Amino acid sequence: xxxxxxxxxxxxxxxxxxxxxxxxxxxxxxxxxxxxxxxxxxxxxxxxxxxxxxxxxxxxxxxxxxxxxxxxxxxxxxxxxxxxxxxxxxxxxxxxxxxxxxxxxxxxxxxxxxxxxxxxxxxxxxxxxxxxxxxxxxxxxxxxxxxxxxxxxxxxxxxxxxxxxxxxxxxxxxxxxxxxxxxxxxxxxxxxxxxxxxxxxxxxxxxxxxxxxxxxxxxxxxxxxxxxxxxxxxxxxxxxxxxxxxxxxxxxxxxxxxxxxxxxxxxxxxxxxxxxxxxxxxxxxxxxxxxxxxxxxx
Amino acid sequence: xxxxxxxxxxxxxxxxxxxxxxxxxxxxxxxxxxxxxxxxxxxxxxxxxxxxxxxxxxxxxxxxxxxxxxxxxxxxxxxxxxxxxxxxxxxxxxxxxxxxxxxxxxxxxxxxxxxxxxxxxxxxxxxxxxxxxxxxxxxxxxxxxxxxxxxxxxxxxxxxxxxxxxxxxxxxxxxxxxxxxxxxxxxxxxxxxxxxxxxxxxxxxxxxxxxxxxxxxxxxxxxxxxxxxxxxxxxxxxxxxxxxxxxxxxxxxxxxxxxxxxxxxxxxxxxxxxxxxxxxxxxxxxxxxxxxxxxxxxxxxxxxxxxxxxxxxxxxxxxxxxxxxxxxxxxxxxxxxxxxxxxxxxxxxxxxxxxxxxxxxxxxxxxxxxxxxxxxxxxxxxxxxxxxxxxxxxxxxxxxxxxxxxxxxxxxxxxxx
Numbered sequence: 225x226x227x228x229x230x231x232x233x234x235x236x237x238x239x240x241x242x243x244x245x246x247x248x249x250x251x252x253x254x255x256x257x258x259x260x261x262x263x264x265x266x267x268x269x270x271x272x273x274x275x276x277x278x279x280x281x282x283x284x285x286x287x288x289x290x291x292x293x294x295x296x297x298x299x300x301x302x303x304x305x306x307x308x309x310x311x312x313x314x315x316x317x318x319x320x321x322x323x324x325x326x327x328x329x330x331x332x333x334x335x336x337x338x339x340x341x342x343x344x345x346x347x348x349x350x351x352x353x354x355x356x357x358x359x360x361x362x363x364x365x366x367x368x369x370x371x372x373x374x375x376x377x378x379x380x381x382x383x384x385x386x387x388x389x390x391x392x393x394x395x396x397x398x399x400x401x402x403x404x405x406x407x408x409x410x411x412x413x414x415x416x417x418x419x420x421x422x423x424x425x426x427x428x429x430x431x432x433x434x435x436x437x438x439x440x441x442x443x444x445x446x447x448x449x450x451x452x453x454x455x456x457x458x459x460x461x462x463x464x465x466x467x468x469x470x471x472x473x474x475x476x477x478x479x480x481x482x483x484x485x486x487x488x489x490x491x492x493x494x495x496x497x498x499x500x501x502x503x504x505x506x507x508x509x510x511x512x513x514x515x516x517x518x519x520x521x522x
Numbered sequence: 523x524x525x526x527x528x529x530x531x532x533x534x535x536x537x538x539x540x541x542x543x544x545x546x547x548x549x550x551x552x553x554x555x556x557x558x559x560x561x562x563x564x565x566x567x568x569x570x571x572x573x574x575x576x577x578x579x580x581x582x583x584x585x586x587x588x589x590x591x592x593x594x595x596x597x598x599x600x601x602x603x604x605x606x607x608x609x610x611x612x613x614x615x616x617x618x619x620x621x622x623x624x625x626x627x628x629x630x631x632x633x634x635x636x637x638x639x640x641x642x643x644x645x646x647x648x649x650x651x652x653x654x655x656x657x658x659x660x661x662x663x664x665x666x667x668x669x670x671x672x673x674x675x676x677x678x679x680x681x682x683x684x685x686x687x688x689x690x691x692x693x694x695x696x697x698x699x700x701x702x703x704x705x706x707x708x709x710x711x712x713x714x715x716x717x718x719x720x721x722x723x724x725x726x727x728x729x730x731x732x733x734x735x736x737x738x739x740x741x742x743x744x745x746x747x748x749x750x751x752x753x754x755x756x757x758x759x760x761x762x763x764x765x766x767x768x769x770x771x772x773x774x775x776x777x778x779x780x781x782x783x784x785x786x787x788x789x790x791x792x793x794x795x796x797x798x799x800x801x802x803x804x805x806x807x808x809x810x811x812x813x814x815x816x817x818x819x820x821x822x823x824x825x826x827x828x829x830x831x832x833x834x835x836x837x838x839x840x841x842x843x844x845x846x847x848x849x850x851x852x853x854x855x856x857x858x859x860x861x862x863x864x865x866x867x868x869x870x871x872x873x874x875x876x877x878x879x880x881x882x883x884x885x886x887x888x889x890x891x892x893x894x895x896x897x898x899x900x901x902x903x904x905x906x907x908x909x910x911x912x913x914x915x916x917x918x919x920x921x922x923x924x925x926x927x928x929x930x931x932x933x934x935x936x937x938x939x
Contacts, residue, residue, distance in 0.1 A: 273624070377763040465767075466711060469914070471710075
């Protein structure tokens with residue numbers, strides 16, 4: 225009846241999918257295609273927002289003469305490597321601790337997650353005040369403890385500002401790493417540890433030969449998530465320093481934002497975003513290389 | 523077939539529902555974005571206006587206090603062609619950029635030359651782009667030096683005129699970290715450029731010449747001004763090291779709490795300093811910004827005014843509000859509540875204002891001699907180049923000579939010179 229008079233089930237299903245496909249095209253495909261197109265155009269405030277074909281000009285500038293891009297790239301790589309490395313180690317330590325059974329474990333697990341649940345902009349605002357040189361808690365604490373002799377402008381000098389930003393990031397996202405690792409620890413059978421003990425493996429041996437290899441897939445995933453997030457860091461830096469002092473905390477995202485939204489140089493901004501996109505692909509590729517070795521039990 | 527009609531029917535109901543929802547609203551809402559209404563004056567004005575115009579709702583969105591953050595918020599919305607903001611409450615440096623991008627409409631035809639002449643010339647100049655007026659000034663601003671009258675009098679000092687006098691007095695009077703000599707705006711943002719230009723101009727230097735050519739690195743003024751900024755922090759130690767992270771409010775807090783002798787800021791500080799609970803009430807004086815010996819003082823013109831968005835659906839309602847806000851009485855209200863500096867000459871001689879602010883004749887002289895920053899569509903990028911290099915110098919990563927050389931070269935490259 226239905227088939228004779230109207231649509232088949234398959235046709236009806238396609239019809240229902242249509243809005244989703246349309247939306248996907250509208251919000252993903254079209255902007256990406258438009259961005260690729262714009263990256264070959266000259267479109268900025270100096271052209272009165274009109275478009276002129278520019279060829280590879282923007283890409284040429286990015287990879288040869290754009291010193292600010294190079295500085296931002298250096299800052300971003302430094303931020304990513306240092307913050308993710310620290311978060312990785314601390315996160316692993318937290319996860320191992322929280323995996324032990326002790327009184328109040330659930331409370332401890334919940335409170336570790338708390339920083340991660342805060343919106344970055346909000347926590348960055350709080351950190352901006354913590355780092356304030358006259359009214360900040362950081363100075364007050366360290367002065368009282370006698371660790372500092374005089375107040376320090378944490379966000380006002382190089383290379384302190386970058387490390388202050390990294391510290392805030394570690395404070396916030398270590399819990400994400402811990403959470404991932406904790407989840408990865410759950411399915412590891414206790415029998416394995418028991419068997420290894422009988423065979424004479426110590427704590428380090430059990431960690432090295434059981435925990436690490438079995439945690440590896442989760443580690444790669446956590447590394448991937450955090451590296452991509454850190455590489456694209458914007459909100460934390462924007463709220464804390466806006467790229468200062470003297471551009472030493474400017475990351476690629478902040479740089480891209482300036483070109484596109486502040487200078488209204490849409491052509492160059494599009495090319496920059498393509499360059500950052502390519503770099504991101506490289507990071508994904510490199511991290512996924514770690515996954516290749518097969519995990520063997522026993 | 524029934525299913526197809528059902529799907530089409532649902533879609534139509536949704537579309538018409540949304541359209542008619544929009545059409546039934548007769549009352550129009552006009553909106554703009556600004557910082558926190560810390561004096562409460564805007565609230566009063568909006569209430570007065572809505573009583574006069576019952577079918578216009580006026581909405582002020584209270585946003586961040588950092589100027590360039592608000593600029594970006596406006597730009598993001600306008601770039602998308604949105605009608606979120608009917609009016610743009612614009613800093614004068616946004617005007618060339620927004621006008622070049624065709625986001626705002628010319629307003630000059632709506633005012634007679636006689637009406638325009640009522641406003642301060644610098645504020646009108648700050649609203650021009652390519653010979654057309656795009657912005658009606660509502661609030662004027664100029665940089666100046668605040669000092670602690672009580673401390674200077676105790677020590678027998680006259681208010682400083684030159685850089686050297688400021689340093690000498692500050693060093694004698696200060697007692698850090700409880701009392702600093704000199705606080706200003708040293709964060710990497712637009713305010714840093716305002717402070718820097720006053721020093722640059724006050725040493726006889728220029729950023730761009732009349733034809734728009736970069737002349738920053740000609741002569742020694744640019745390096746001297748930057749060296750002075752570096753020295754007050756690191757050599758004379760009259761500014762706290764954290765001054766390189768201060769914007770207006772961070773620096774004002776230090777001065778307002780009685781922890782600084784000298785303070786460079788905009789006029790709004792005066793009103794707040796005179797409030798009942800202010801620790802420095804009636805202990806404050808103002809004087810033009812200090813300059814290098816043998817040169818003249820200069821003030822950076824700031825100020826805010828109204829543009830109308832090209833995407834606004836209610837430009838006439840917006841114009842009604844603009845006329846109301848920039849009127850004599852409204853500016854007076856904003857002056858008393860929020861401490862804003864009026865943009866009309868006549869208000870500087872208003873008896874009520876003079877009674878409460880006897881410094882207004884002096885202020886008027888600062889105001890009419892204030893200078894605008896380069897009115898260039900690419901000013902935001904020029905300013906960023908300066909900000910990065912100046913900030914690198916005052917935080918000690920680059921020598922002042924090198925920073926000036928780099929800044930000039932980068933701006934030349936940007937402008938294709």
